[in-house]
Amino acid sequence: MRVFITLFLSLLVFAGCTHLQSVSTTSIPAQRGRKVQASSDKIIFLGFNFNNDYVDAMVQDLARQCPNGKVEGLLTKQEDVDYFLYIVWKSQVTASGYCVSGTVASNAKGRNPGSDEAQDPQTPEAAQ
Amino acid sequence: MLSSRSLIIIFLSAMLLSGCSILHKTQLSEIDSKAVTHGQRFEILLSETGVNLKEAAQIAKAFTNSKETSSQIKEVEQFISYFQMGPRTGNMVFNDRYADAVPKILLTKCPSGHISSLMSIRETAKYPVVSGEIIKLIGYCLN
Known part of the structure; x- marks a missing residue:
């Protein structure tokens, strides 16, 4: 019984509770073949954190994973993982998206591929 | 040393x-x-x-010995809190x-x-x- 109580308490104390701080997303591209992801985190002890520069490297990381292309459909998630009674916690930012090459799959005109609206507005058919 | x-x-x-x-x-x-x-x-x-008005009130309370002043500060703190609700950052x-x-x-x-x-x-x-x-x-x- 004592062992069970100890195990239960250990689980409570040492398991990391996560708190979602913010989520944001950009428009999802039609071409979703290649997924890219970057993550950045920092361990914070007793709230002593003097800068948040650790998130800056994510852009370069994502750009490196998608050379000569664009990263679209970016889902940015920020969360805190509490390890021990808010004495030690981890602040983590994760960004995941899709690498699309050049202008082919960017669907920049904001139309649904395959739908009737997919015609170019410059063409006479679309203008009618 | x-x-x-x-x-x-x-x-x-x-x-x-x-x-x-x-x-x-x-x-x-x-x-x-x-x-x-x-x-x-x-x-x-x-x-x-x-x-942070709550912190300011706490500091003001710490610097006063008068119970009356302390309770007045608490009332002001409560009054201000009625106008600060809902989710916010910072x-x-x-x-x-x-x-x-x-x-x-x-x-x-x-x-x-x-x-x-x-x-x-x-x-x-x-x-x-x-x-x-x-x-x-x-x-x-x-x-």
């Missing part, structure tokens, strides 16, 4: 005067790898002073329009308007009673 009292004062000063940074929100826009490799990186920092500011200048500053930093890989960060630099409510934008400009 420093006395233990001096060490405690230095430690407390370091704790009180150094601004702890709190990250509230991070948002990324679409990333054009060409802009990251060939473009020019820019950073915009907008800040407004935030005030401390309250007295000017909520400081963020409105963002588009204008972005165009100043990147006159061509070809901005990519824009990272918007909302953070607080926290000091005793006051704070810096910061909006940071990092992006790349293609000329």
